[in-house]
Amino acid sequence: MRPDAELFGWWIADLVLAQSLRWPRPLPLLMTQAFGPAFRTEGGGKRIRPGEKGFEPAVCVALVQAAAEACRLASELSRRAEKLLAVAPKLRAKGAGDVIFLLLNEDAVSGSLVTKNLSRFAARRLFERLQQLDAVRELSGRTSFRLFGL
Template sequence: AARVITMRPDAELFAWWLADLVLAQSLRWPRPLPLLIAQAFGPAFRREAGGKRIRPGEKDFERAVCLALAQAAADACRLAAELSRRAERLIAVAPKLRAKGAGDVIQRLLDDDAVSGSLTTKNPSRFAARRLFERLQQLEAVRELSGRTTFRLFGL
């Protein structure tokens, strides 16, 4: 990240994304996780509360990277635990659903980050899918993610 930012200061976000990619390859992960890029403007890179950001090449930059990585890993673990609890809740309410194709919708919710509220598959129509998602919300098995009324996204 420091090398890329030194060469191209305007490509800072790309540099952090690239740092996450290099980290994943170094640890032989199948996919990179957005760890450092999520912390790039976080408190680990501040000298003091509200102070200037620590930039590459400056004193304490390596320490800030280590702190940011530790904070990102802790955040990722908390998020994984929350998603696991939500997935268990979704699986637990599945037998309560009588709609055709509910199993397909539940599998999509477990497989994807977000699912359109007007999801159309071979079994539920988009209206039936909308009712199914409303039922899942009532059972607190899914959350509405978009905050919009016209095009809604649901997920764990």
């Protein structure tokens, strides 16, 4: 009915799914698949919309694909977190513990992070060292303002 609210509708569907399964937090499963191949007609044609033929099976397929992708991503993040914890003893910077805590608990951490034990320049060197050890990835793709994460 309102094309501009379509993604909001998918978000609500994920919220309802989480509540019905008694999850503590909703996961963006269906929302990530809204424009995916599950909602395309055979041969990759037009998108299947709510109310059209084949929509309900497409929702089921999209949910399975999203769950598989979420499991793959969780496995990859777990592996990267283990790698970060394994290289932690090799770090000599005073504020390294704070940075590792942030990396494990946040989606992204600024490369110019400043803490009471870590200057902006020390943070830059620490993130470069973590990148050399393949414990973090640079997420922004920029050279001036860099974001790091697992």
